[in-house]
Amino acid sequence: MPAPATVVDRLERHQVTLYLAAILAGLVVGLLAPSPAENLEPAITPLLAALLYVTFLQIRLSDLLASWRDRGFMVAVLVLNFALAPLLVAVLSLALPADDSIRLGALLVLLCPCVDYVVVFAGLGGGDARRLVAATPLLLLAQMLLTPLYLLVLMGDGRSVIEPEPFLWAFLVLIVCPLALAWLTQAWADRSAVGRRTSDGAVATMVPLMIAVLFTAVSSQVPLVGSRFADIAGVIPVYAAFLVGMVAIGYVVTRLFRLTPEPATAVVFSGATRNSLVVLPLALALPVGAELAAAAVITQTLVELIGMVVLVWAFTCVARRR
Numbered sequence: 001m002p003a004p005a006t007v008v009d010r011l012e013r014h015q016v017t018l019y020l021a022a023i024l025a026g027l028v029v030g031l032l033a034p035s036p037a038e039n040l041e042p043a044i045t046p047l048l049a050a051l052l053y054v055t056f057l058q059i060r061l062s063d064l065l066a067s068w069r070d071r072g073f074m075v076a077v078l079v080l081n082f083a084l085a086p087l088l089v090a091v092l093s094l095a096l097p098a099d100d101s102i103r104l105g106a107l108l109v110l111l112c113p114c115v116d117y118v119v120v121f122a123g124l125g126g127g128d129a130r131r132l133v134a135a136t137p138l139l140l141l142a143q144m145l146l147t148p149l150y151l152l153v154l155m156g157d158g159r160s161v162i163e164p165e166p167f168l169w170a171f172l173v174l175i176v177c178p179l180a181l182a183w184l185t186q187a188w189a190d191r192s193a194v195g196r197r198t199s200d201g202a203v204a205t206m207v208p209l210m211i212a213v214l215f216t217a218v219s220s221q222v223p224l225v226g227s228r229f230a231d232i233a234g235v236i237p238v239y240a241a242f243l244v245g246m247v248a249i250g251y252v253v254t255r256l257f258r259l260t261p262e263p264a265t266a267v268v269f270s271g272a273t274r275n276s277l278v279v280l281p282l283a284l285a286l287p288v289g290a291e292l293a294a295a296a297v298i299t300q301t302l303v304e305l306i307g308m309v310v311l312v313w314a315f316t317c318v319a320r321r322r
Helices: 004-013 015-032 034-038 041-057 061-067 071-095 100-110 117-124 129-154 164-191 193-203 206-227 235-256 261-272 276-284 290-321
Strands: none
Touching (some): 004 015, 015 034, 015 206, 015 290, 041 117, 041 164, 041 193, 041 206, 041 276, 071 100, 071 129, 071 261, 100 129, 100 290, 117 129, 117 206, 117 261, 117 290, 129 164, 129 261, 164 193, 164 276, 206 290, 235 261, 235 290, 276 290
């Protein structure tokens, strides 16, 4: 039997392949067994919270406080997500399907930057995860305030869509609770050998947890997308174009702000990822066309997850050549 550390090393070495396999397995299960797969949806939030807890375990409170003093990084993230991203969305919105529900779902998800698994993917790609954690409150507050305004400009009906409760609930469950638990675990590890072993054991579950999140998210959402695929297929090239465009724009922004490689990578990932798991309840709560709007949001998740795995691989390759 190999030592646990060897198993962890092997998982980390092949993590990109494992993530692609998890996405593919989720697609297969979601298509071949839609009813059981849909029942997995309630597991997404707790699995994501566990994943973020493990991620936060690797970020010290002192590092997080230091990140707040990095104004260049914070301004770069805000400019990229709330000035440049909406401009790109406005251009790409011209290519969205004509159906109002689909357009609303697509615009809703593209205008909201991610605050949860972006931390994980950015860290895997060699980015500075602690700076992204520090930026989370600003990202959430800004999207709650600005997204209704942007929707009013692009569609004219943003006020009836954006409610603060889903954002606040996501912030509590996915950020505050995992972060507080991680800091308590760190304090325990500093004072106890059992705490250190517990912390090390939790960190070792990073790759399996990511596999579980990817499989669960994809398999549980594919049935809804598949049932309305003919209606929403037109959003796929728009989502792909957004991801590629934001990576390019993010790179330019990091150059303008003269960021070092790790913060620069975090900024690029922040611009490329969207807040689909948080805005999905907003789409499902729409009084008319909720199913199509939700399907548009879920489709973005599927496109983005594949894109994130590719992006992690690309940034990892670049980092190895430095």
